[in-house]
Amino acid sequence: MLNKFLCVIMVIAATVNSAKAQWEPVKYDMNIQVDYASAKIYVDCELTVVNASTDSSNNLPLLLYRLLSMSSVTDLQGNALPFEQNVVAPDELPRLQLNSVNIKLPKEVSEGEKFSVNISYDGFIFGYTEVTWGYVREHIEEPFTILRQDTYAYPHPGYPTIESMMNVMRYSYDYNVKISVPEHLVVANGGELISKTTQNGKTSYTYRNIKPAWRMDFAIASYEILEDNGFRLFYFSDLKEEARSLMTVLNNTMELFIQWFGPLQDFQIFSIIQVPEGYGSQADVTSIIQAGEVFSREDLNANLNLYHELSHLWHPMEIDPIPPSRWNEGLATFTEYLTAEKMEERNGLVDSTSGTISKRFIDRCQNMPNCWETPLIDYGKTRMTEYSYSKGMILFHVLYELIGHDEFMNLIKRYYQAYYKTGGSTHDLTTMIKELPHKGLASFVDEWFYGTESNEYLLKGKSVEDIVKIYNE
């Protein structure tokens, strides 16, 4: 799933050419003091970056929230490094003000070389409601606050341009973050809790990432915690019953997915962190930040997001040349509806969803230049990965009907077992599909992954059933 911040940025970025970032974060070591009396955070951050481009450079550009200000920058030996900071905004989004920092490094850093800086910064957070994303509404205040990527609560390498800001999607870094809060509060994060110590009325939580991260979220509230079988729920105390019921759903889903896709190889912890209504839901590699509705056991669709995110645990990293098409979003979307159909006895849900999604795809495609001419394999390159959810869902539904439930699950299981360590490419998956004993699969792969015939079928209003017949002839 993609957060709303990136969706907005991606829509704008559709018109911007893609370029590889010069710098990418490798590791964040942070010590954050949250001071509610002054409504400020005080941060010491050791940031390690790598030069990911072929050009050497001695200038490190960083982006930070508009009301967070750097007070010092040094190298790891404590030598002060000159820096400049200015509040600016990208041309494409003039209301998105950021503190743009340029740090002069003491030497040229060449391709593949790492460099670490120590940064001290502090200041306020007042969300980004003045931009188009109203869900970024956090302040440093009780009863709830959240420190996250969307507010640039921690520095990102990059320039204040949409093109540069888009690069966060490609990040893959480690973090080790200590956050100190008043002792009656809990810091929730999707990583591993390394330590929790209390002194003088303050509790410090230290979290470390479990898998390489592309974002860090730290929610702070009077959370209750429920743990079972590798799942960890951070929930607001008035929802004890709902949290127990949610835990049952998680365990049942896990059991079903193990039956479908085989055992998970590196499962440690998966966290679900409740946030108040209106703060948006997001997914990281080992956690979901979820607004209240998922805890409501009455909404029939409340579990869909859970099924979607849990199914991603079985998806090897897509290692196509950057940027990948992200067909795994189509697989997760198909799995989410199939799971609801099976677990909640919602007959016909997958068929009706494919129908709705086909119609939506046609409507959106009509208004998008080159949409009909673009095959799924190019959705990353053309910044069209939002279509990987819809078109991808129909792709996997067609495949499911074509080869049947058991063969489909067996395929996903074998793909996971073969590639969970190394990551897998579209070619790796389509090779496995074509090896299955069904004569129509070569055409199916050509037309749905690499070709645009599939777009024509949808434009002509063909249902999944009609399309399956084409490959069965």
Ligand SMILES: [Zn+2]
């Ligand atoms: Zn997803």
